Amino acid sequence: MYFEPKYECMNREDLEHLKLERLQAALTRISKNVPYYRKKFDELGIDPYDFDSLEDLSKLPVTARSDLATHAPYGLFAVPLREVVRLHGNYGLMGRSIVVGYTINDIHRWSRLSARILMAGGVGKDDVIQVAYNYGLSTSGFGMHYGAEEIGATVVPASSGNTSRQISIIQDYNVTTLVCIPSYALYLADRLDELGVNINALSLRTGLFGEEAWSEETRQEIQDRLKITAADTYALSEVMGPGVAGECLERNGMHINEDHFLPEVIDPHTLQPVEPGQPGELVITTLTKEALPLIRFRTGDLTRLIYDPCPCGRTFVRMQRITGRCDDMLTIQGVNVFPEQISLIISNIQGKTPRYQIVLERQGRLDKATVLVEADVLVPDKIKEQQRFIENIKQRLAMELGVFFQVRLVELGSMAFDGDRLIPVVDKRTF
């Protein structure tokens, strides 16, 4: 089942032309409307109008997350703010949050692209979809919601958390499709078992999962235990949110919506394109976004592109499931966090800079994040003051990063060292 077969199954030759056409128009518009890019083109001596083929793309400069943060909030927007009908964002980098804007056209396009992904993953008009992603500043909840409505499916905006409520919704609303982060799907499976719910009596039949790295084994487990087909999706709030790429029912790589997002894979160190099909960092150029167009945005995600034709009939190139990061970004409970954000918060509290270590573990199915903070430097032996200090850090982390951390004061000796060097992040999770 296709949502827009005209594009999803377009022959490669026409698709290449369409991409070139859109890229040329996008570059003209970007260099006219975004001073940052215009300046950058001038500096590098690039004529944005001199584009004969998609191969010329590698001449253009890359855009990093830090560029977005530096020009936050609206510096890279290509339309005046009055044209922006929606802002999403994440919890920031270098003390500034990254803000992503959408015009009304962007929102409509977002809906259609998410609809494609949902349909590729097996969702149809007759499905009842429980969206258990967080609805808020992050894009996942809204993106999937709009996509499902665009198809004409029935949406239950359950949002995240409150597991017993989620379970009663699955049972009472005859939910057929579950959309959430994969670890939460397994957590739900555990809880359903504990409650003695007969999985076969549920109406669940499909699921689309994303937002965090997961493995084939996890997929197998989700499929076996919830008795559903589980498709992988790829979302990126800076680029759009859900709707960038998703698996078809072949479940062998995610089709990138190539008519709107131009993928490249580069070597993260040399920034040169790798040979087709080789692994590297995924870089995306948006072809149709109006409010925040991005040229060669470095996603930080490691993957490789699969050019072989897919039996499902879609001609879009596929990306393999994400195998890792080429920067130090952490994904905790589905939220992206950079260690430096944590460092900024801790050093801001009470004006002192204690040493600390981040420890990530799996507690049952879910991520458990702990920050160990060096004890002796700052805290005199006063229990009340210690507790207030811990609470303070906890609150700041939860508020500014959207992740709940445990905070413990420990002696330096009980943290993990690599020789003399304190290891900043200890990730004990397995996927």
Added chain:
Amino acid sequence: MLVLKNIDVFYGKVHAVKKVSLHVEQGEIVALIGGNGAGKTTLLSTISGLIKCGRGQIHFQGNQIDRHKPDRIVRAGISQVPERRLVFKPLSVEDNLLLGSYHRYSFGKSASIEQDVEEIFAMFPVLGQRRKQLAGTLSGGEQQMLSIGRALMAKPRLLLLDEPGMGLAPAVAQMIFRHVSKLRDELGVTVLLVEQNARSALKISDRGYVLETGRVMVQGTSRELMQNNDVQRAYLGRDQEAVTREPVSP
């Protein structure tokens, strides 16, 4: 159906069209909008072979046509309705139409051509009433119909329409635009439409390209273009003050 790739057109030293790529699919109405001197008419004339492009390729139904002579391009199925209509004023309405089928004319074909003339008169009854009248005596709207009728006589698969609403009273222009939709819906003719009146053009078209100083600036479905800030500001004459967002009612 029609694919333009990296088209550059020069008038002497003037670079009128710069690296334009676009495509038109079978059965679509595609609008090309933009201000004076944006290169819209130049682009149409390049497709019909009246002007040669400096660089780039034009493919029509799989065949490369950018080096073909205009008559061969007409035979391939592309007819242009020129700007300012350019009917042959001293000739009668009927003769104007017959000239449109000039390349089809050969011994024994006249019956089918006669029939085509009658079809044009059925589509534009007012032309039928004036079949013997000199074209120069027709009103602007009637001349536009005649110009379109003349192009249709070549039995085109793709019609290039250059500013069909120019110089016409708004109501007459609207009627012409309605006819353009009918051409697609009833005859299955694909249309590439150049128009300064962006609103009317976007209303009847499926997709559009906005040209600015010879470059494609924005492309998308007509519905998207109507909502696009750049298009609204430059071509839809939006009153910046009138559209400030209404406060949300509680």
